[in-house]
Amino acid sequence: MSKDQQSIPKTKTIYLIRHGETDFNRQGIVQGSGVDSDLNELGQAQAEAFFKQYHHITFDKVYTSALKRTHQSVRKFLEKGLPWEQHEGLNEISWGVREGKVPNDIDNEYYKILIDSWVSGKVDMPSEGGESPIDVINRQKPVIDLIISRPHEETILVAMHGRAIRILLTLLLERGLHEMDTFEHANLCLYKLVYDYEKAKFFVELENDLSHLSELNID
Template identity: 65%
Template sequence: MKQKTIYLIRHGETDYNRQGIVQGSGVDSDLNAMGQAQALAFYQAYQHIPFEKVYTSKLRRTMQSVQFFLDAGIPHESYAGLNEISWGAREGKMPNSFDNEYYRTLIENWSAGHTDYPTEQGESPNQVMERQRPVIEHILAQTDENPILICMHGRAIRILLSWLMNHTLATMDMYEHSNLCLYKLNYSYDTQEFTIELSNDSTHLLALVMHQ
C-alpha cells in the first residue's frame, strides 16, 4: 500500500504572537528568540527523519522555522497558497474590546457553517481552502517524495485539516495548534484518505518549557 507521511508544523513564535497582535498574510514577521529556540528544538528532535522535501508558505516565519533543515541541504518549495488567512483590515493591530466582538461574530458565523463569510477586507475560509487545494494536489502528485515536512500557519492549518479529513470548514476549531506544534499525517494513495497520527504535538518543546 503506497502512502505519504506528512509532518505538518506551525511556525515558531514571533513577537506578534507573544503580544497577541494579528498577523495574517499581510504581516511578514520574523521569529523571535523563543521561535528560533523552538525551531532548533524541532530540528534536534526530527533531524533523523529523511525528509525528501520541505514546503512552506511565502512568509518568512515559516521559512525561518525550517531553516535548519534547509541548511542541511533538503530541497525546498514555497507557495503563497500555504499562507495564513488574510485578516484584512485588522492585521498588525492589537485587538481591543470592539475587535473582540468582531472576532466573536466572525467565529460564530464560521462555526454555523457560513465559511464563505470573509474577514473585513480579507479572506473567507472557503477562499483559503481554494488556494490550498492546488498546492496539496501538487504535493500529493510527487509520489516519490516521502516523507515530507510542511510549515504553515495556525488558522490555515485548521482550514487545511478540516477539508483533508473530509469535514466541513465549520469544524475547523476542533484542530488546536500552538507555536511549532506537529501534526503527523499519513495519506494512502489506495484509498485517497488521510489519517492523523499525531495532533498538536509539542513533546519536542518540553525542554524549552522547563527552562522558562
C-alpha cells in the same frame, strides 16, 4: 505489474508544523498574511528543538508558505540542502484591515462574531478586507493536489500557520469546514499525517504534538 509500478510508494508521510512564536503572537496581535514577521527568541528556540528531535528524518522535500516565519522555522533543515518550495497557497488567512494592530475590545468582539459565524456554517463570510475560509481552502487545494501528485516524495515537512492549518485539516480529513476550530494548534506544534494512495485518504498519527518542546521553559 511493472517494476516501475511496484516501486511507487503506497503512502506519503507529512510532518505538518505551525511556525514558531513571533512577538506578534506573544502580544496577541493578528498577523494573517499581511504581516511578514520574524520569529522571536522563543520561536527560534522552538525551531531548534523541533530540528533536534526530527533532524534524523529523511525528508524528501520541505514545503512552506511564502511568509518568512515559516522559512525561519525550518531553517536548519534547509541548511542541510533539502529541496524546498514555498507556496502562497499555504499562507495564513488574510484577516484584512485589522492585521498588525493591537486589538481593542471592538476588534475582539468583531473576531468573535466572525469566528462564531464560521462555526455556524457561514464559511463564505470574509473578514473585512480579507479572506473567508472558503477562499483559503480554494488556494490550498491546488498545492495539496500537487503534493499528492508526487508519490516519490515519501516523507515531507510542511510549515504553515494556525488558522490555515485548521482549514487545511478539514480538507485533508474530509471534515466540514465549519469544524475547523476542533483542531487545536500551538506555536511549533506537529501534526503527523499519512496519505494512503490506494484508499486516497489521509490519516492522523500525531495531533498538535508538542513533546519536542518539553525541555523548553515556556511561560
